[in-house]
Amino acid sequence: MSGRLYINGVWQKGQGATMDSVSPLTNDPVWSGCTASADDVDQAMKAARAAFKPWARRTLQERIAIVQRYRDILEACKEDMARTIALETGKTLWESRTEVAAMIGKVALSIDSHDKRTGVTSKDMPGGVTAVVSHRPHGVVAVFGPYNFPGHLPNGHIIPAFLAGNTVVYKPSDLTPLVAERMTKFWEEAGLPEGVLNLVPGGRETGVALAGHEELDGLFFTGSSATGELLHKQFAGQTGKILALEMGGNNPLIVHGVRDLRAAAYNTIQSAFVTTGQRCTCARRLILVDGPEAGAFLKELQAQMDGISVGPDPEMLPGGLGEPPFIGPLVSNSAADAILKAQSDLVEKGAVVLREARRLDKDKPYLTPGLIDVSAVENLPDEEHFGPLLKVIRVADLDAAIREANNTRYGLSAGLFSDDRALWDDFLLESTAGIVNWNRPLTGASGAAPFGGTGASGNHRPSAFYAADYAAYPVATMQADALVVPDALAPGLTLPDNKA
Numbered sequence: 001m002s003g004r005l006y007i008n009g010v011w012q013k014g015q016g017a018t019m020d021s022v023s024p025l026t027n028d029p030v031w032s033g034c035t036a037s038a039d040d041v042d043q044a045m046k047a048a049r050a051a052f053k054p055w056a057r058r059t060l061q062e063r064i065a066i067v068q069r070y071r072d073i074l075e076a077c078k079e080d081m082a083r084t085i086a087l088e089t090g091k092t093l094w095e096s097r098t099e100v101a102a103m104i105g106k107v108a109l110s111i112d113s114h115d116k117r118t119g120v121t122s123k124d125m126p127g128g129v130t131a132v133v134s135h136r137p138h139g140v141v142a143v144f145g146p147y148n149f150p151g152h153l154p155n156g157h158i159i160p161a162f163l164a165g166n167t168v169v170y171k172p173s174d175l176t177p178l179v180a181e182r183m184t185k186f187w188e189e190a191g192l193p194e195g196v197l198n199l200v201p202g203g204r205e206t207g208v209a210l211a212g213h214e215e216l217d218g219l220f221f222t223g224s225s226a227t228g229e230l231l232h233k234q235f236a237g238q239t240g241k242i243l244a245l246e247m248g249g250n251n252p253l254i255v256h257g258v259r260d261l262r263a264a265a266y267n268t269i270q271s272a273f274v275t276t277g278q279r280c281t282c283a284r285r286l287i288l289v290d291g292p293e294a295g296a297f298l299k300e301l302q303a304q305m306d307g308i309s310v311g312p313d314p315e316m317l318p319g320g321l322g323e324p325p326f327i328g329p330l331v332s333n334s335a336a337d338a339i340l341k342a343q344s345d346l347v348e349k350g351a352v353v354l355r356e357a358r359r360l361d362k363d364k365p366y367l368t369p370g371l372i373d374v375s376a377v378e379n380l381p382d383e384e385h386f387g388p389l390l391k392v393i394r395v396a397d398l399d400a401a402i403r404e405a406n407n408t409r410y411g412l413s414a415g416l417f418s419d420d421r422a423l424w425d426d427f428l429l430e431s432t433a434g435i436v437n438w439n440r441p442l443t444g445a446s447g448a449a450p451f452g453g454t455g456a457s458g459n460h461r462p463s464a465f466y467a468a469d470y471a472a473y474p475v476a477t478m479q480a481d482a483l484v485v486p487d488a489l490a491p492g493l494t495l496p497d498n499k500a
Helices: 036-054 059-075 078-089 093-118 152-165 175-189 206-209 225-235 262-279 292-305 331-349 397-406 421-428 466-470
Strands: 005-007 011-012 018-022 028-032 122-126 128-137 142-143 165-170 196-199 218-222 242-246 251-255 283-289 352-355 370-373 389-395 413-417 435-439 473-480
Touching: 005 036, 005 142, 005 175, 011 352, 018 175, 028 078, 028 175, 036 142, 036 165, 036 206, 059 078, 059 093, 059 175, 078 093, 078 175, 093 152, 093 421, 093 466, 128 152, 142 206, 152 165, 152 218, 152 292, 152 466, 175 196, 175 218, 196 242, 206 225, 218 225, 218 292, 242 466, 262 292, 262 370, 262 389, 262 413, 262 435, 283 292, 283 370, 283 397, 292 352, 292 370, 331 370, 331 389, 389 397, 397 421, 413 421, 421 435, 466 473
Parallel strands: 142 165, 142 218, 165 196, 218 242, 251 283, 251 413, 283 389, 370 389, 413 435
Antiparallel strands: 005 011, 005 196, 018 028, 122 128, 128 473, 352 370
8 A cells, every 4th residue: 555745756755643544345444654744745835836937937738738648647547547436435436437537528628728718818909009918827726635526626626727837735635545646646657847746645734734834825625615614714814815615515406397207306316316425516405395296206206216226336346246336335434424413413303204314334334315304394404414315395385495495505506307497597597506407417517617606615716617717817918019109298298309
């Protein structure tokens, strides 16, 4: 097992506390090492600072060539990378493979986005003056990665940062350092210059040292709202630093006026339970207008939930035979315990369990998906339960449904399943989320579109196509080949006659 830091082009042992990454499939460590200490972080930041100007002064085409070599290496090693993700997170291999495909596809999308959103524009003005808008990298940026998409999501920050000319210090989730190490090795193999990417695995102490470092010019974060809000407070008043936050959501899904209840139930399952409910865009609140349709839909949904297979991916086990499950384990036993506690707390407040989330293995984090009716719960907590637990809320009418959808401090994703186009037009206009889908799972998002939300879900810095916006900042200049005295002087000015 490895377990190292990568600073200034050198793999080295961390000086911090010992740390293990445990596979939820086996409960065995897959990465063991020492975290990055404050001194390690300082060394990484200084290396990134020293590498910044040479990297930024390379041509865009030179930077693109390295990014494309990274893509080619990732393509050649995509099965190995998928298995690494599956091993460390517990994801099924079919999902891990889609994640690696998204990582590969991110290169072309990021290059296209960079060209469209940060290209030089100019306009000729009177007197031979040209107004030019160019874009400049911030300098040294930190990337904080999550565990649910440990390859794809940090990849979506790092590539735009490199294209813009930034250098990066990357702290992955303490639950997925192995994926980060593998990804960093691909960048090393692609010929990335020393110091341009520095890897500092660790937990809270490492993150605090990195976020508070005086050399930091910006931070790109994907993770929990609690951590993101702490970072936002920490960065308050530091107007010279860019902060891009992509956080969670207590996401609503309204189902109303659907003829095909079978399709509605299927897409609800895709919205709520894919990736074991560990996507920030997963549906958390299922909002139904009370009546016969709601009853029939819930009956169909529960029947389909009974057919969800939960377990390890056979391809990740000795022998490798059998059909893959729909969902695997949660990332850890503590994550599974948190979902079970959330379910128990809601029952104590008056919720009714329709399908119980329960453990399938006392030692491993396999949970059956849960469906719980919280319509009778007063003062329902506005919380993101990051796992396979879907809350049902019955309301009186469509106006109440839309009000309930917006009744959250979060604003990441929202969805409507309905055959009524007029209802969709109203919902799209009134929804306060950053990602709003109609008759598509909430978990469906395009890398060629912005990805992010507001409120407790983000700070108006959407990623994906819009990552180019926070990876560089615009610089406006007025340019002319030479200084001249205009034919018409400004009022009140006379110049001496210097013909003599």
